[in-house]
Each structure stands twice: as C-alpha cells, then as structure tokens.
Amino acid sequence: MQLPLVIDAVELSKVIDQPHVIVIDLSSEAHYETSHIPGAIRLEPTRMLCGQAPIPNKIASDAQLSELFSDAGITEASHVVVYDDQKGPWAGRFVWTMHCCNLFNVSFxxxxxxxxxxxxxxxxxxxxxxxxxxxxxxxxxxxxxADYSFIEKHVAQGDISIWDARALDEYQGTKVVNASKGGHIPTAKWLEWTDVLAHEAPALLLSPNAIKQQIVAAGLDTTKPIVTHCQTHRRSGLTYIAGLYAGIDDMRCYDGSWFEWGNLPNSAVEKSH
Incomplete structure (x- = not known):
C-alpha cells in the first residue's frame, strides 16, 4: 500500500489497523501520557540528533539511527506515520532522517x-x-x-538556493541565538517556517500550490537545489516537508544550521534590515 508523503487524519484512520503501519508520536512525554493516537509509539525526538559537541544538533550516527529505528520496530516493509506537538518541525525532521537513510515509506x-x-x-x-x-x-x-563545505562551495558558484526558516529578526541579525554573530548565509532568502501553515490550531499545511507561490515570492529559485535550515534544523524539518509537498524535487537540509554557521570564525555573513 502506497501512502502519500503528507497524509490527513481520515486517510490515516483507513489504514491505521494495517500491521505494517507504525504511528510514531514525537510529542513530549506529558502530552503522550495525556492522549495519543491509538497504538502510537512515543519516541524521544532528540534521539535523531548526534548529541555531541561541537554541533549536537547534527544528524545522529548510523549506529544511533539504527538503534532508534529498531527500537520503534521499523523494518523495510513498514510504513511510518509521524506527528508531533510543535506544529510539525520534529515530525518533518524525522521524515528527513528516514529519507537520508533511504527509507521512503514514511508520511507526515x-x-x-x-x-x-x-x-x-x-x-x-x-x-x-x-x-x-x-x-x-x-x-x-x-x-x-548539505554540510558547511557544500554550502560554501555552491553559494560561491550560485547553483543552490538557501531557505532560511528562522524568525525575521534572526535572519536580519538583530537577534542572535547561541551564536557568536548574527545575520544569514550569503544569498539566503527568508521564509519563516510557520508561513507554510494555513493555520496553527490544528497546524495544517497550506495547499501545495500556495506553498509553491510563497517559495517563489520569497525569491527562492526552484530550478536549483533548495537547502533549508534554521538555528538547529528543527524548524527547517517542517520546511523540508513543505518544499516536497509543493512539488520541489531537490530539497536538502543543513543540519548544522546557524548554530554551526554563526559560530565559525571564517563563515561569511550577510545582514539586512
């Protein structure tokens, strides 16, 4: 059974009893204990991160991810459906993490x-x-x-488009979060992660066409690979999903995000107001 990348509640209800469907809840433990979708398995979302200095928000090691997916009972025959309690960033990052491991049977x-x-x-x-x-x-x-060296090289060549999903003051450099400097990656375009949502209660994505229009209006070039990031590649988990949902085939993520870029002494930075 082939399920879409983005699935709605009605669609899920029709397949939730299938033995190969695994529902994963990335919410806080307190929220999970209060209520969750029947049969859902809670995983701690920080297990997707390497957790090691100097950039603990980078993708976990192969061994860590093998253990995480195995603990969830995931096999190559499984289809995973994932959700969270933060409007989608952790769920999006989980989808991206599975995709990085060539596991594409996953829905948001x-x-x-x-x-x-x-x-x-x-x-x-x-x-x-x-x-x-x-x-x-x-x-x-x-x-x-996409790592730092990839971005530095391809920004200079002008053959990628950078999607900064942080808040505007972070992008402009007037607010600096856990970094030695503020601003944004040269040529990066700003489109805040919540802008891809139609509304936030429930946190439903805009239509694919509406998201695509936003991406183009922000100045992102959909003919080039789009690399999305935020501060720690949590918020940009949602923009990864949004880009794919909008029909952009080549979406990538910078897992080091501004936590890495903004703390490197030689990284180039632009500011705008």
Missing part, C-alpha cells in the same frame, strides 16, 4: 493529534512498546544533507 500527519481529534477519532492514554526490529541503516553519502 497533517494537523497532528489536533486534526485527528477534530475528526472525532478516538485517543488513548495507554503507552505502547513495540517489538524491536533489527534494522540497520546508513546515511553516508546521502545527497539530502
């Missing part, structure tokens, strides 16, 4: 638990512990991950 639940509730579908409080699998994955060589 549009509207998350709020949309599920609004449709009148049941929730539960019972925690679920899956039967672990023995999945081994690798993200080595994935084209979906």
């Amino acid at each position: 639940l549009n509207g998350h638990l709020d949309a599920w509730r609004l449709e009148g579908f049941p929730v539960e409080q019972t925690p679920h512990t899956p039967v672990p699998s023995s999945l081994t994955v690798s993200h080595q060589g994935t084209p979906l991950l």
Whole structure:
C-alpha cells in the first residue's frame, strides 16, 4: 500500500489497523501520557540528533539511527506515520532522517493529534512498546544533507538556493541565538517556517500550490537545489516537508544550521534590515 508523503487524519484512520503501519508520536512525554493516537509509539525526538559537541544538533550516527529505528520496530516493509506537538518541525525532521537513510515509506500527519481529534477519532492514554526490529541503516553519502563545505562551495558558484526558516529578526541579525554573530548565509532568502501553515490550531499545511507561490515570492529559485535550515534544523524539518509537498524535487537540509554557521570564525555573513 502506497501512502502519500503528507497524509490527513481520515486517510490515516483507513489504514491505521494495517500491521505494517507504525504511528510514531514525537510529542513530549506529558502530552503522550495525556492522549495519543491509538497504538502510537512515543519516541524521544532528540534521539535523531548526534548529541555531541561541537554541533549536537547534527544528524545522529548510523549506529544511533539504527538503534532508534529498531527500537520503534521499523523494518523495510513498514510504513511510518509521524506527528508531533510543535506544529510539525520534529515530525518533518524525522521524515528527513528516514529519507537520508533511504527509507521512503514514511508520511507526515497533517494537523497532528489536533486534526485527528477534530475528526472525532478516538485517543488513548495507554503507552505502547513495540517489538524491536533489527534494522540497520546508513546515511553516508546521502545527497539530502548539505554540510558547511557544500554550502560554501555552491553559494560561491550560485547553483543552490538557501531557505532560511528562522524568525525575521534572526535572519536580519538583530537577534542572535547561541551564536557568536548574527545575520544569514550569503544569498539566503527568508521564509519563516510557520508561513507554510494555513493555520496553527490544528497546524495544517497550506495547499501545495500556495506553498509553491510563497517559495517563489520569497525569491527562492526552484530550478536549483533548495537547502533549508534554521538555528538547529528543527524548524527547517517542517520546511523540508513543505518544499516536497509543493512539488520541489531537490530539497536538502543543513543540519548544522546557524548554530554551526554563526559560530565559525571564517563563515561569511550577510545582514539586512
């Protein structure tokens, strides 16, 4: 059964009882304990991160991700549906992480638990512990991950487009968060991550056409690979999904994000007001 990248609550309700469908909740433990989609497995979202200095928000190691996916019971035959309680950033990053590991049977639940509730579908409080699998994955060589050297090289060549998903004051450099300098990557265009949402309660994405129009209006060049980032590649998890949903085939992510770029002594920075 082939499920879409972005799935709505009604679509999920029709397949949720299929044995190969795994629903993953990346919400806080407190939210998960209060209510979650029946059968959903909670994973701690920070397990997607390497957790090691100097840039702890970079993608986790192959060993870490193999353990994470195995703990969730994921196999190559599984189809994962993921949601969170933060309007989509963690869920988007989870999809990106699976894609980096050549696991493409994964869907983003549009509207998350709020949309599920609004449709009148049941929730539960019972925690679920899956039967672990023995999945081994690798993200080595994935084209979906853009690192500092890749961005520096291709910005100079003018053959990529950079999507900065942070708040405007971060992009402009008037607000500096956990960095030695503020501003943005040269040539980067600003489109805040929440701008791809139609509304936030529930956090539903705009239509693909509307997102595409926003991307073009922001000055991003859809004929080139688009590299999206934020401060720690959490918010840009959502913009990765939004770009794919809008029909952009070549979406990539800079997992180091501004936490890395803004702390490197020789990184080039632009500011605008």
